[in-house]
Amino acid sequence: MNGLERVIATLAGKDTDCQPFTMLLSLYGACLTKSNTNDYYRDPNLWFLGQKAVVQTFDPDILIAPFSIPTEAEAFGSELIYLKNYPPNIKKPVITDLSQIDGMQMPDYHKSPSINFFLQSTSLLADSFSKTKAIGAPLLSPCDIPALLMGIEMWIDTLLFHKQEAALLIEKMKHHFIRMGNEFLARGATFLIVPVNFTNPMIITEKIFNQLLPSLEKAFSQIKGPIVIHNGGCKIMPFIDRFAKLPNVVAMVLEPRESFEEARKIIGEKMLLMGNFDGPNFVNLSKEKAIEISLKILNDRKDDKHFIFATSNADIPYDTPIETIKAVVESIRNFKK
Amino acid sequence: MDNTEKQKILAEFISEGEKEQAIASLTTWSIETSFKEVIFEVLEPLLITWGKLWMQGKLSLAHGYISGKVAEEFYVIASGNEEFNIATKENKGTIVLGNIEDDFHPLGRRLVKIFSQAMGWNMIDLGNDIPAEVFVEKAIENKADIIAISAMMFTTAKNIIKVRKELDTLKLSGQIKLAVGGAVFKLRPELVTEIGGDGTADTAIEAPQLFERLLKTEDL
Numbered sequence: 001m002n003g004l005e006r007v008i009a010t011l012a013g014k015d016t017d018c019q020p021f022t023m024l025l026s027l028y029g030a031c032l033t034k035s036n037t038n039d040y041y042r043d044p045n046l047w048f049l050g051q052k053a054v055v056q057t058f059d060p061d062i063l064i065a066p067f068s069i070p071t072e073a074e075a076f077g078s079e080l081i082y083l084k085n086y087p088p089n090i091k092k093p094v095i096t097d098l099s100q101i102d103g104m105q106m107p108d109y110h111k112s113p114s115i116n117f118f119l120q121s122t123s124l125l126a127d128s129f130s131k132t133k134a135i136g137a138p139l140l141s142p143c144d145i146p147a148l149l150m151g152i153e154m155w156i157d158t159l160l161f162h163k164q165e166a167a168l169l170i171e172k173m174k175h176h177f178i179r180m181g182n183e184f185l186a187r188g189a190t191f192l193i194v195p196v197n198f199t200n201p202m203i204i205t206e207k208i209f210n211q212l213l214p215s216l217e218k219a220f221s222q223i224k225g226p227i228v229i230h231n232g233g234c235k236i237m238p239f240i241d242r243f244a245k246l247p248n249v250v251a252m253v254l255e256p257r258e259s260f261e262e263a264r265k266i267i268g269e270k271m272l273l274m275g276n277f278d279g280p281n282f283v284n285l286s287k288e289k290a291i292e293i294s295l296k297i298l299n300d301r302k303d304d305k306h307f308i309f310a311t312s313n314a315d316i317p318y319d320t321p322i323e324t325i326k327a328v329v330e331s332i333r334n335f336k337k
Numbered sequence: 338m339d340n341t342e343k344q345k346i347l348a349e350f351i352s353e354g355e356k357e358q359a360i361a362s363l364t365t366w367s368i369e370t371s372f373k374e375v376i377f378e379v380l381e382p383l384l385i386t387w388g389k390l391w392m393q394g395k396l397s398l399a400h401g402y403i404s405g406k407v408a409e410e411f412y413v414i415a416s417g418n419e420e421f422n423i424a425t426k427e428n429k430g431t432i433v434l435g436n437i438e439d440d441f442h443p444l445g446r447r448l449v450k451i452f453s454q455a456m457g458w459n460m461i462d463l464g465n466d467i468p469a470e471v472f473v474e475k476a477i478e479n480k481a482d483i484i485a486i487s488a489m490m491f492t493t494a495k496n497i498i499k500v501r502k503e504l505d506t507l508k509l510s511g512q513i514k515l516a517v518g519g520a521v522f523k524l525r526p527e528l529v530t531e532i533g534g535d536g537t538a539d540t541a542i543e544a545p546q547l548f549e550r551l552l553k554t555e556d557l
Binding site for chain 2: 086089090093160201202205235
């Protein structure tokens with residue numbers, strides 16, 4: 001079986017020749033190719049070379065298109081800061097006053113360097129690998145990206161006390177989400193990965209989440225392909241029942257402290273579950289400890305046919321020893337279900 | 338109605354995002370009893386409890402944000418009350434607080450302000466993107482005991498070195514303590530000393546304890 005076949009079989013709950021897996025190695029490609037991260041997150045060709053190196057070194061079943069959510073916000077005018085050996089981060093959000101929302105322009109999808117980076121990188125990835133591997137394209141939901149456009153504090157304030165402005169911004173972002181999401185799929189992505197960095201119980205109250213659900217439903221229903229909900233670095237369990245019912249959602253990536261068993265009790269046996277090795281913590285682990293954690297996860301999911309081993313949270317850090325990652329990959333591939 | 342029941346009602350309003358109703362209730366209770374009692378026996382215990390729950394991941398940032406807004410606005414109302422001002426508890430010290438130059442991530446700073454104020458610290462909040470010399474200038478002007486600086490990223494955290502240099506130049510190091518905090522210090526604890534900090538706290542709720550420790554520490 002190739003990676004794509006393994007992923008499709010797992011989605012259907014069928015047996016596979018070995019345990020499928022993926023890791024968030026978007027940044028690590030820069031380490032493997034010794035690329036400057038400033039250039040790496042700007043140049044689709046350089047980024048693609050990094051991902052080719054990821055395939056050659058670790059051979060995951062799912063490849064992930066650029067995971068750099070601040071770059072998506074940059075397309076709208078948020079200012080980024082580029083850091084050596086890290087993905088870029090938001091330096092200055094574009095919205096500083098709610099009156100800016102009304103006149104806010106969508107990015108020029110043909111000219112924006114940020115949009116071009118995502119789309120070109122996805123095309124390069126898909127052109128080379130879409131027949132043999134699944135490709136996930138990360139894209140923030142219309143209810144998450146506003147936090148990167150105005151900062152999390154202002155977004156929470158807007159959600160709580162300026163509901164009209166919040167609705168207006170979500171509506172604008174909904175068009176962006178649908179357009180970008182379907183463009184990723186048209187270019188060969190197998191599914192979208194939607195990180196819920198700001199629509200989770202660690203950031204917003206249940207009341208706010210319930211108010212946002214109709215917007216998520218409308219946006220997700222217009223995506224022409226499957227959607228994977230990614231924990232975005234936060235626990236999602238208290239909201240997982242509602243995430244699971246959103247249109248086109250086929251899988252969830254759990255946070256490392258969350259229990260698969262608990263998730264199964266809430267959402268049933270059929271939904272694909274992924275996780276939950278802590279990606280950013282990889283760098284702090286010895287090879288032995290990393291293998292121990294992997295085996296614990298694999299043994300926990302031994303009888304679960306709808307499970308893909310995955311790293312959760314953000315990228316595996318640039319300076320993680322390659323031997324540690326290889327050891328985990330080996331333990332996954334050798335694991336007998 | 339006793340203070341425990343009042344806390345429950347207040348918690349419910351805040352959970353529902355009903356800021357105005359929360360403030361109205363606090364004001365009504367203050368008229369019935371006193372601002373002093375409502376602040377010290379209802380609002381501040383709730384803030385501390387919620388801070389702990391937030392730290393345990395049992396409450397969202399939005400809960401923390403609304404409770405902070407309620408506290409901020411109610412403190413303004415209470416400050417107009419003579420009896421409350423006379424009865425205000427002893428000031429533990431003055432802290433000049435802000436996000437370092439180039440840093441625009443205010444949430445952690447605001448939470449530090451709320452929890453520290455609740456614990457009796459006089460907080461002077463300078464806001465975002467504050468140059469090193471302004472921190473020191475404002476600390477001198479306000480006779481501050483501590484400068485507390487927030488930075489989220491490695492690149493902005495490095496700007497804190499300038500504050501340490503400024504304090505050294507003016508021979509104020511040791512006299513004015515330098516507390517630092519933010520996501521990057523949790524990931525890289527060694528950075529605290531590298532950039533010249535005297536100490537850090539992992540979360541906003543732990544910041545008041547850090548400030549007390551720093552004031553007890555002799556010249557560092």
